[in-house]
Amino acid sequence: MSAARTSxxxxxxxxxxxxxxxxxxxxxxxxIAGNIDVARRAGAMRCAPRELATAEANLEFARAEVSAxxxxxxxxxxxxxxxxxxxxxxxxxxxxxKPKQPLVVKIDGSDRDGDGIPDSADRCPDEPEDYDGFxxxxxxxxxxxxxxxxxxAQDRCPNTPGxxxxxxxxxxxxxxxxxxxxxxxxxxxxxxxxxxxxxxQQIRFKTGSARIxxxxxxxxxxxxxxxxxxxxxxxxxxxxxxTDSVGVDAANIxxxxxxxxxxxxxxxxxxxxxxxMEAVGYGRSRPVASNTTASGRAQNRRTEFNIIEQ
Amino acid sequence: xxxxPGQGRALIRALVAAVALGALLGCGPVQSTAYLxxxxxxxxxxxxxxxxxxxxxxxxAAQLYLHKAREEVGKSAYQExxxxxxxxxKYASRARAAAQIAAKAEPGKDAPVRx
Numbered sequence: 169m170s171a172a173r174t175s176x177x178x179x180x181x182x183x184x185x186x187x188x189x190x191x192x193x194x195x196x197x198x199x200i201a202g203n204i205d206v207a208r209r210a211g212a213m214r215c216a217p218r219e220l221a222t223a224e225a226n227l228e229f230a231r232a233e234v235s236a237x238x239x240x241x242x243x244x245x246x247x248x249x250x251x252x253x254x255x256x257x258x259x260x261x262x263x264x265x266k267p268k269q270p271l272v273v274k275i276d277g278s279d280r281d282g283d284g285i286p287d288s289a290d291r292c293p294d295e296p297e298d299y300d301g302f303x304x305x306x307x308x309x310x311x312x313x314x315x316x317x318x319x320x321a322q323d324r325c326p327n328t329p330g331x332x333x334x335x336x337x338x339x340x341x342x343x344x345x346x347x348x349x350x351x352x353x354x355x356x357x358x359x360x361x362x363x364x365x366x367x368x369q370q371i372r373f374k375t376g377s378a379r380i381x382x383x384x385x386x387x388x389x390x391x392x393x394x395x396x397x398x399x400x401x402x403x404x405x406x407x408x409x410x411t412d413s414v415g416v417d418a419a420n421i422x423x424x425x426x427x428x429x430x431x432x433x434x435x436x437x438x439x440x441x442x443x444x445m446e447a448v449g450y451g452r453s454r455p456v457a458s459n460t461t462a463s464g465r466a467q468n469r470r471t472e473f474n475i476i477e478q
Numbered sequence: 479x480x481x482x483p484g485q486g487r488a489l490i491r492a493l494v495a496a497v498a499l500g501a502l503l504g505c506g507p508v509q510s511t512a513y514l515x516x517x518x519x520x521x522x523x524x525x526x527x528x529x530x531x532x533x534x535x536x537x538x539a540a541q542l543y544l545h546k547a548r549e550e551v552g553k554s555a556y557q558e559x560x561x562x563x564x565x566x567x568k569y570a571s572r573a574r575a576a577a578q579i580a581a582k583a584e585p586g587k588d589a590p591v592r593x
Contacts, residue, residue: 217535225542232558282583284576296583 192377193234193242199378199426200227200249202433207256210442211263214299216256223252250426261443283307302327334400357391365395365405365473371431378426380434389431392473393438402444404477407431409449410456412465417451425449431471446476506556513563514551517544520570529573532580536573540566 204223212220226249233242278287283296290297290307298309312319316329318336330336359366371389372382380386396402409424409431428447436442457464521540529537543566550559 213535218538221535221538222542225539225546229542229546236555236558279579282579284579 190234190237190239190242193230193239193246195374195377195379196246196250196426197227197230197234199430199433200246200253203250203253203257203429206429206433206436206442207253207260209436210257210260212256212260215263216259219252219256219259223249223256226252254429257442261446263443281307328397355391355395357388358395360395360399363475365392365402365475367392367471367473370469371427371471373427373430376423378423378430380430386434389434390438393435393440396435396440396444401478402475404475405445406472406474406476407435407445407447408454408472408474409447410454410468410470410472411452412468413452413455413459414465421449421451423449424451427471506554507551510547510551510556510559510563513560513567514544514547517547517563517566517570520567520574524570524574524577527574527577528581529570529577531577533573533576536569536576540569540573543569 200223204220204227207216207220207223226245230242230245230249233239233245279285279290280287280293281290281296283290283299285297285305285307287293292306292308295307295309297304297307298311302310302313310320313326314329314336316331316336318330318332320326326336357368359368367388369384369388371380371385373379373385374381380389396405407428409426409428411420411424425447426449428449432442432445432447435445452459452468455464455468456470457467459465459468517540521544524533524537524540529540543562547559547562547566550556550562
């Protein structure tokens with residue numbers, strides 16, 4: 169009887185462990201998919217094609233393996249995907265607006281300009297598409313996406329019109345310009361300071377995961393994105409992930425990195441140029457309060473937005 | 479030795495069952511092998527066209543999918559192997575086409591000659 173109970177408990181534990189593991193793999197996969205998306209938008213197709221392909225393929229393999237119940241193999245693929253996605257992000261940071269060669273190719277009939285889009289579907293059959301992530305399917309090069317007269321190669325905001333005097337970025341009205349001598353912008357959930365963007369409420373994540381949770385967290389990130397769009401003086405923002413001292417160091421660093429990546433992916437979704445940000449996970453190494461009390465640990469589990477270049 | 483009508487029917491049934499079983503067991507490995515061979519041929523063709531240099535995204539994806547297809551065959555997961563091999567073929571085909579166009583577009587260079 170006792171042996172049967174022990175066996176049953178062991179079986180239950182095994183099932184629960186497998187479920188937890190699968191669920192973690194699935195949530196991690198979501199975060200990595202977000203990173204891949206960020207890398208793609210940043211131009212990884214041009215600047216890190218091998219890494220992008222490796223990340224995407226391994227992510228698909230991981231999902232297939234987890235569906236087949238092969239959690240261990242899925243985790244291996246996920247690690248490869250994560251590594252490749254990080255590398256793709258790194259290589260795409262300074263990805264130039266102009267591609268070296270066309271990489272997306274559709275073959276069907278003749279293609280006079282050799283841009284991979286057949287003449288029958290090419291609106292500019294004699295001018296090759298520039299594959300800059302903006303209207304890349306029409307076959308016409310878009311050398312100035314926002315038509316502001318500043319060529320994309322010199323435009324710091326290639327998809328938002330602005331004068332050449334402001335590097336192609338929009339000049340804000342004085343009432344909205346927190347760094348132009350006017351009245352500082354009033355945000356509900358964030359405060360733009362000289363060295364950081366302070367958030368009034370912490371970003372929340374699912375326990376042990378890098379999935380952002382809670383409507384409020386997304387609202388905060390929307391405002392961070394808005395603040396970044398409004399403050400063109402902020403050239404580089406470091407998104408920092410920090411944890412408390414509970415758990416293994418390596419796991420904390422990994423989790424904080426993934427959470428910082430997830431926050432960056434959300435900001436990109438909200439229209440912030442990936443080249444203006446970097447995500448760093450510090451784990452438990454930079455506490456702001458004592459880890460011996462619950463409230464101190466809560467303060468240490470945080471996301472920071474520090475301005476590192478302006 | 480004479481076979482009675484009852485024995486004959488039983489024999490036919492056994493034969494049909496054996497053939498069906500053989501088909502079921504044999505179909506997966508045969509089909510997946512065919513897909514793998516096709517993907518390998520497509521990859522070789524892409525390599526000859528210079529895909530490694532001119533279409534690195536498609537080339538890398540094709541290689542990874544082919545590798546994964548082989549791994550699935552090793553686990554007797556034939557349907558998954560077929561799916562991955564099919565993707566490998568498609569990526570390799572795109573890589574070859576892209577490489578041919580890119581090589582033509584590159585000034586002063588002709589596309590590599592296919593063997």
